[in-house]
Amino acid sequence: MARSAAPAPSKASLPHQIASWAGNALERWLEAERDQLFLWLPVALGTGAAAWFVLPERREWVALILIALGLATAAAVRWRGGRAAPFVAMLGLAVAAGTGLAWMRATRVAAPTLDRPAVVRLAGEVEKIEPLPARGLVRVTLGTLRWERPPRRAPLRVRVSLPQRAVPTTLAAGAAMTLRARLMPPAPPTVPGAYDAARAAWFDGVGASGRGFEPVTVRGVGAPGVRDRLTAHITTALAGSAGGIAAALVTGDMGAIDDADSLAMRRAGLAHLLSVSGLHITATVGIVMAAMLRLLALSRRLALTGLLPLVAAGAGAGAAIGYTWLTGSQVPTIRSCVAALMVLAALALGREALTLRLVAMGALVVLVAWPEAVVGPSFQLSFAAVASIVALHDHPRVRAALLARDEPWTRKWLREAVSLLVTGAVVELALMPIAVFYFHQAGAYGAIANIVAIPLTTFAIMPAVAVALLLDAVGWGAPAWWVAGRAIALLLWIAHGVAALPGAVRAIPAMPLGAFATMVAGGVWLALWRTRARYLGLALLAIGAAWTLVPSAPDLLITGDGRHLAVRQADGGLALLRDRAGGYVRDVLAQNGGIDGVPGLLSDSPEARCNRDLCWWQRRVDGRWRRVLGTRSGYTVPVERLATLCTSADVVVSERRLPRRCRARWLTLDRDALAHSGGIAITFKDERVVRVRREGDEHPWVTAGEEPRRSPAHGRAEHYERCRLRSWAPACAGAWRDR
Structure with a gap:
């Protein structure tokens, strides 16, 4: 009997074989990485929370949650063993949970927000006091407000800056304060890429901020809290920025640090020393544990029990919790405190202390309690630094190189110095993208400066300040304060020296x-x-x-109120429209424009012609003439003259409403148009327009000050104003003409 022919292989067999091979390879890889899979739980949770802040519309938030849950369900249904399906299910559930947590948190902290500037008289209970002696101000947060004439949307909490002379030194939380103040709604980013004060104020429950006027009436003045008293004591013992830095290390209050010294610390890459985080918690725990071990070892009975490490660990845990409370329980401090407690618990159990699992657990605690922290630079800088250090020292080759061995002390100290230099360089590289994204600057010598600054802070400044505070109880703290002052002076000398080096800081425009x-x-x-x-x-x-x-630096930056603009000059610098722009506006426009220095004035530019009311700028960019017209005052300009200039300009910018006859060839950005767009960044080369406000953004801090819907006629007018901003809609914005 003839043998039947073998069946021909099906066409689907090859793709099936490839999928099977890929699935097996994925399972082998995840099996090899099984100890690392848990670390992705806080990453997925943070990704979901960050996505909620990035996606503008409610339907997109719901869609993301449903997609993540669907992915997790599909993975669970298809699980037939292995690690891939549970891992995917964990990631999907965590992303959905992160999105939901951020949404719930934003809804839970909702509070009324002032909708327009107002000069009011109000009374409230003092909730928080932030002295800013370097600026001669005191920032006070008031709650339980009572208004003489309440605004239409009266906030429940406001933050007011007052002259230092107007506030009694004994002012404390719980006192009643009556004052007159000019309040402003929480400000959105001034230009694209700038700090979003409105979002921060929303999660703080602050509905308005401003400046108070004298006189100020205070009733029920009591004794300041422990943190305030300690800050005042330190700044009295050490004058100037030295006292401000010592206070920042102990209580987290940086208000007494001079602006020039603070800038030098930032430019030298040493600003992290002023923010209480892992370095300070570690030093505090280490000092307390070492002191407890030395003191308790004096008792032979206690020393023979073998419980001294446990007792010292308990004392260190108490010190970490107390220090976190004393410094205001900020996010980096809480993360560091959680990590320190887990390290102490691991030491007590005889386990390896410093691992990425501790960092992951700290991140989980913070993200569950404060999911909004994921989009803040403090959280990102803190976790990036710690994770990069732990991951570096967890590498087998690095661990082998740093393993303790019997060798001459010269070689040992050289190896430690190299280790510190490599660690500093890795941390600088890890933090550089975050610093560029938020602060638009990249440092060059931070790793070298930290080699000296970190040991100086850990082993000299902090112990000296701690000893000085202890000796002050008996009046003997002066010598220790002198040592602390000299050490801080050395730290500031290093900061100013590094900051003054050529190329210490490179300014970079807003990162995509x-x-x-x-x-x-x-x-x-x-x-x-x-x-x-x-x-x-x-x-x-x-x-x-x-x-x-890839993206070019913006050629034109316009603030959301239309009062200020900065134009790129032929030499690469920026020139400002108004001669009397404030320091904050200058800094924001310079940073987001990618320059390191102070912008010039448009009235001094050879590319511009300015008078008291108008400024006309023109320059040939990429083979075309670009022309910008900006108003500089609130005075009326003859309509015929203004209309002629507008029709010749590509972009017209004004803080007031312009007449309909004033229409630019490309963009007309007056008060009404900027109210819908916010600040704007324009690049002429590729005709790119970036706006602060995205169309349809439904985040609560964006919609908090919006007016309710009005008549259809008003809706058509509003649509027209929005349409004028869309350079991609020639029907309403006008075509871009060749010149």
Whole structure:
């Protein structure tokens, strides 16, 4: 009997084989990384929370939650063993949970927000006092408000800055204060890429901020709290910025640090020393544990029990919790405190103390309680620094190089110095994308400066301040304060010296959000995995860095109120429209414009012609003449003259409403148009327009001050004003003409 022919292989067999091979390879990889899978739980939770802040509309938030839950459900249903399906299910549930937590948190803290500037008289209970002696101000947060003439949307909490002379030194929380103040709604970002004060105020429950006028009436003045008294004591013992830095290390209050010294610390890459975080918690716990061990060892009975390490660990835990409370329980401090407690618990149980799991647990605690922290630089800088240090020292080659061994002391100290230098360089590289994204600056010598500054702070300044505070109880603290003052003076000398070096800081324009997200993903991938697949993170870092360099610096920056604009000059610098722009506006426009220094004045530019009311600027960019017209005063300009200039300009900017005859060839940005767009950044080369406010943004701090819907006629007018901003809609914005 003839043997039947073998069946021909099906066409679907090859794709099936490829899928099977890929699935098996994925399972083998995840099995090799099984100890690292838990670390991705806080990453997914933070991704979901960050996505809620990035996506503008409610339907997109719901869609993200449903997609994440659907992915988790599909993975759970298809699970037949292995690690891939549970891992995907965990990620999906965490992303959905992160999005929901951020949404719930924003809804839970909702409070009325002032809708327009107002001069009011009010009384309230003092909730928080922030002395700013370097500026001669005191910032007071008031709650339980009573208004003489309440505004239409009266806030429940306001923040007011007062002259220092107007506030009694004995002012404390719980006192009643009556004053007259000019209040403003929480400010959105001035220009694209700037700090979003409205979002921060929303989560703080602050509905307005402003400046108070004298006289101020205070009733029920009591004794200041422990933190305020300690800050006042330190700044009295050490004058100037030295006292401000010592107070920042002990209580977290940086108000007494001079602006020039604070700027030097930032430019030298030493600003992290002033924000109470892991370095300070570690030093505090270490000092307390060492003191307890030395003191308790004097008792032979206690020393022979073998319980001294446990007792010292308990004392260190108490010190960490007390220090966190004393410094105001900020997010980096809470994260560091949680990590310190877990380290102490691991030491008590005989386990390895410093691992990425501790960092992950600290991140989980913070994200569950304060999901909004994920989009703040404090959280990102803190966790990026700690994670990069732990991941570096967890590498087998680094661990082998740093392993204790019997060798001459010269070689040992050289190895420790190299270790400190490499660690500082890795931390600087890890923090650089975050610093560029939020602060638009990149430092060059921070790693070298930290080699001296970190040991100086840990082993000299903090112990000296702690000893001085203890000796002050018996009046013997003066010598210790002198030592602390000299050490802080050395720290400031290092900061000013490094900040003055050529190329110490490079200003970079606003980084695209996509480039920042790519670099963060690459850094997290590189830090959390252990197999060779981790090095794919280097490719993501390279892509993000290249993406950052692609966009050109904006040629025109316009603030949301239309009062200020900055124009790129032929030499690469910026020139401001108004001669009397405030320091804050100058700094914001300079940073987001990518220059390191003070912008010039448009009235001094050879490319501009200005008078008291108008400024006309023109320059040939990329083969075309670009012309900008800006108003400089509130005085009326003859309509015929203004209309002629408008029709010749590509962009017209004004803080007031312009007549309909004044229409630019491309963009007319007056008060009504900027109310819908917010600040604007324009690049002439690729005709790119970036706005602060996105169309349809439904985040509560964005919609808090919006007017309710009005008549259809008003709706058509509003649509027209919005339409004028859309350079991609020639029907209402006008075509871009060749010149």
